[in-house]
Amino acid sequence: MISVEDKIVLITGASSGIGESCGKIFAQSGAKLILVARRQEKLEKLAEELTQKFQTKTYLLKLDVRDRQAVESAINSLPESWKDIDILINNAGLSRGLDKLHLGDFNDWEEMIDTNIKGLLYMTRYIVPGMVSRDGGHVVNIGSIAGRGAYPGGNVYCASKAAVRAISEGLKQDLLGTPVRVTEIQPGLVETEFSEVRFHGDTEKAKNVYKDLTPLTGDDIADLVFFCVTRSPHVNISELLVVPTDQANGTMIHRHNTSKIKEEN
DSSP states (O other): OOOOTTOEEEEESTTSHHHHHHHHHHHHTTOEEEEEESOHHHHHHHHHHHHHHHOOOEEEEEOOTTOHHHHHHHHHTSOGGGOOOOEEEEOOOOOOOOOOGGGOOHHHHHHHIIIIIIIHHHHHHHHHHHHHHTTOOEEEEEOOGGGGSOOTTOHHHHHHHHHHHHHHHHHHHHTBTBSOEEEEEEESOBOSSHHHHHTTTOHHHHHHHTTTSOOBOHHHHHHHHHHHHTSOTTOOOOEEEEOOTTBSSSSOBOOOOHHHHHHHO
16 A cells, blocks of 8 residues: 655645545645645635644645646646645536537536546646656546436536546556556546536535435545555556446436435434
């Protein structure tokens, strides 16, 4: 098992959900964190919590990964003590809408493609060369079960996550011969802000996505990310699909009356 103590871990989308959970699990193990997100206040709150609990060293980047020039400037301007990034967690991503393709919103499409694909590419392009030159590093891309097959209304989102899967496979092939490892995690239903973002802030609609089932949590995914990066150096977990027990694939979900079950127990 590899120790992450004093390793520099950069996490995009770190202000909530899976990214926030990743920050907590790596902080607990002594890593130094570069926390990246658009919401500065949430980053500051998380950094304060991690510093108080674990004395974590953090560096905050208010950054929109869709902006290539901003990404280039942010990475190139890191202080010397923060430049040697050991682990990159490409977590920033989102879904917008569930429209049929022929009725889709162009702005929604562009936001998903620019964040889920281009943002991931930008971060990878500016960080991985340093890993190669230092003979070590690990890239973890947060994909989705949606990347394995489309579902009704998921058209562009599913396509963006299929791209993440292809990019992850291609990156591993391109890095063959180096010690740099590449992992893609493909979660099913995870209860985060994901559905609220998809439905443009409609909290009731978002809650119905997880109604009468037990979804995964951000902590569940962070636990898997941590597992993958702490394996022996000769072990590369290339792909990991994880779903709730109540889910079989992108469209098959078992719903039950959870409140009734809790009462009976």
